[in-house]
Amino acid sequence: MRKAWLTGVDKDSGRSYEHRREWVESRLIELAGVFSIDIAAYAVMSNHLHVVLRIDIESANRWTDREAVEHWHQLFKGTEITQKFLKCEIIESHEINALKHSIALYRSRLSDISWFMRCLNEPIARMANKEDKCTGHFWEGRFKSQALLDEAAVLACMAYVELNPIRAKMANTPETSDHTSLKLRVKAALKGKQPEKLLPFIGNECLKQPKGIQFSLKDYLELVDETGRILRDDKRGFISASASKILTRLNISSDNWIHITSEFGKLFHGPVGTLQELTSYCEHLGKRRRHFAHCCDYLQTS
Template identity: 60%
Template sequence: MPKARKTIVSVQDTPFYHCVSRCVRRAFLCGIDRYTGVNYEHRRKWVESRLLELAEVFAIDVCAYAVMTNHLHVVLRIDAELVKAWSGEEVITQWHKLFSGSLLSQRFVKGDKLNQWEKKLLEIQVVEYRHRLSDISWFMRALNEPVARMANKEDGCKGRFWEGRFKSQALLDEAAILSCMAYVDLNPIRAQIAKTPEQSDFTSIKRRIKAALNNEQPEELLPFVGNERLNMPNGLTFSVEDYLVLVEETGCCIREDKCGSIKQSLHILERLNLPTKNWLKLCNEFGKLFKGAAGNLQSLSTYCERLKRCRRQGAANAKRWFETKNAIG
């Protein structure tokens, strides 16, 4: 039986989550339908544009994404400190970028004078909006609903376009976050719809590579900020150069028609202390290995205890594939 989101999301344990949305009724998110010959490739742009737009509104960062033929992968990070720092006016402004809000919030934005009762009611609404702006369910809802409406209109039909609920899994440690990001970024290569990461259209890895050529990082994605240090900016605590090389070399190993190897001295794998074979397994089969939360056994146990779960789903794979070199030796 599906679990309520509040029993899955635990920001105390991790702000990182991998979400997947799939189409129903053999519907095409994008690509070419081989039965009808209709090309739905333009829908990729719908999804990517909406996804990056939402990253500017919600207190949620996009770490990685891949728009596939009939499903969407996205790795998100909840920025709890950012949403707390927003003033009531900023919360309303952000909310109105996507939704009409209430009559009270509209009056407030126009500068109308509110009485005491109306101010208290507006404060309650601000609390709700603040919560929603850092809620993954609201983020995915704001992403999926407009795409479904446009697709249904284009297909001339009604009913569900997406499955009833999107899949969400917590990423509990650095190894889980990086391997899941690489798994998402390499989706087009595994599906054989792209030969290299830079040719993977409508993916985060192509966007990162394009920016890296200009010695920049894409503003729409959570940046890599290097190793941990004092006064560290928000971002992923790895080098963007190391990550791009790691994804490229991992892609070479995944492709059967290409020979490649991952250097043992690569900085990220050294820091994660993961054997190369484990890394390749995780990047190639992450979605099969972990149906729920992913991370090492200790982080998975802590996560389950905090959420009062009796069963640690995926414990065997967590122990086997997130096991460190030292533990193996």
């Protein structure tokens, strides 16, 4: 039986595996530059990982055939035909259909969360097994995912993820939370920038703006900072008017916001969104019953 913390510190042996958190974070950032999937938030904890992703199928469809193959070859060798294609060698007529099939397959996989997680988990497992001088499963099981159906769900989940180290008492303040997207955002913000490999905040106006989160980064950082202080001090606390701009727009009460960002994982076990969005989601999937509808109340003013 294999017994060791995936990262963190093994309490029995005292051996530290903290360096593996850097492995996970580095691989995440690397994959963001390869896949047509954006990272909105992440937190690499001692024994698990949280990540908020946005699938960008439109971007993958805009890639040229060559770009799609180039992206895939950053991760895998591809086929002899795709290798010939990148080398600008002659593709025989009987090879064209196989080439087209490979390109379509790569384009699809590079906007697929399952493939994203596979490309994240497998290299980490190999590195850990090599370090531990053993073989076999490294991750406990397959990842779990939830659909975030609207802005409120996305922002609440992002804050929940980025405040994980605060709740776990691994950090005192959000900006000192190692191996989180929030620390990257704060570090870049101090220079008047945003991290290149994270989905950016683009303000309240999306006209002629690149893709991104349609809120002010400053407002979000203030909101998360005050939320983190409340969680860290274990007090009811309150969120100031300046920091609650996002909550006003989302029509979420401060009490509900604190409840969601501290217990998101317990409150929601399926798709997350307002009742209207959940209804549309279920209709799209042909589901007659709206499971988890009672949780929608948290995403509106009480």
